[in-house]
Amino acid sequence: MLFNTVRAEFYMHRHHLDALIATSPVNITYFTDYTLWIDPLMKEYMVTPGGSSDILQGYALCPVEGEPALMSTGALLAVNAMDIRVKDIRLFGPSGLDTSLPPGELPGGARRIYDLLAETPEYTSSSEALAGALADRGLADGRLGIEVDGLTPARYEALKKLLPHTQWLDCSNLIRLLRMVKSRDEIERLTRAAEISERAAMDAMDGARPGQNIQEVVHHFRAKLGEMNADLDHFAFGYHGLGICTEPDFILGDSPVEYVDWGCVYRNCCSDTGTTLAMRSLSAVMQRRFDMLRACMDTGLKAMKPGVRASVVQTAMQEVVSMAGLEMYPHGHGIGLEVRDYPILTPDNGLRIKDDCVDEPSDLLLECDMVLNIEAPHFMAGAGSLHLEQSVVITPDGYRPLTPQQRDKPVMIRT
Secondary structure, X not given: OOOOHHHHHHHHHHOOOOEEEEOOHHHXXXXXXXXXXXXXXXXXXXXXXXXXXXXXXXXXXXXXXXXOEEEOOOHHHHHHHOOOOOOEEEOOOOOOOOOOOOXXXXXXXXXXXXXXXXXXXXXXOHHHHHHHHHHHOOOOOOEEEEOHHHOOHHHHHHHXXXXXXXXXXXXXXXXXHHHHEOOHHHHHHHHHHHHHHHHHHHHHHHOOXXXXXXXXXHHHHHHHHHHOOOEEEEEEEEOOOOOEEOOOOOEOOXXXXXXXXXXXXXXXXXXXXXXXXXXXXXXXXXXXXXXXXXXXXXXXXXXXXXXXXXXXXXXXXXXXXXXXXXXXXXXXXXXXXXXXXXXXXXXXXXXXXXXXXXXXXXXXXXXXXXXXXXXXXXXXXXOEEEXXXXXXXXXXXXXXXXXXXXXXXXXXXXX
């Protein structure tokens, strides 16, 4: 499972919480492995004309003791929960199913969903379903951490009225800190996502030729991802050294080198990496700059180990390129269910990561089983762009590559 149970229990005990409640689609997935297949930004007015612009609301409950629960966003969307680890699934509202005919033979998970849908609904909203789950666990007057960032103010106030004796604490940032350190299953999924995107991108770029529109490379990449059961997250590229884009037509060969950055989504987990796409052999100037990027990356990787602040990695990288007189911003970030997770490897900005439960410096310490990207993009206006990006797992002794990634030289387009 994605959820890091040990780390969650640590945070709940540390902050004297009886439970954590996720409210956003991405964190409901993290807590339960349930995927909302329909647009996670599906709004109420898209279902009920004249309704609000609030997204359809679900909840995931993780108590410090006892079984977790899922409050689905709608009865007909519950079938995606057929095989998840959570057994307590609470639905609301009519299913709209015709149950007048006897069901055929159904596998175990499907039978469970059928039985749920066939029952007379006990709740009229997901918030009522959450209140029921809390009451059944004796937590209606508990001290609960809730992801406020996934709630509208009106919905949060309504929840407080529904459960007036509950002590509510915003734990939005606590959940972000929880997600930083990956479970074994999440690392396996992230590894597979990285493997798939690397193979697909290298295959797509191997087929690229001068004079070809880069959008053909993107289409090839997308098709290869599909063959390996992954979906496109992004394929971005430099445009004459003017920045990063995805939409313009760009004819390969119009500039000598360009930034490329790509990623996919595999079983809800993201990949993100990149390299330099060269249209011809690098000039002496470009080769020196590329070598400097490689030295910058190696310095950042060498600085990575548990107990090091995120800013230390970025500072080490920045010193290399600054000494070379290059105007650029090497940095890094975590990766997981979103393409950018905590920690963010940037200079220490003095800010705090805080909510009602946690108050931590934004310059976070690296920990074992974090999955991180470091990247060194270099944009030369009108002349092209260079890029290197790699993914690693933090280990007790330092780091290991998430998957093999050849980044010692640019990818050269074949003529």
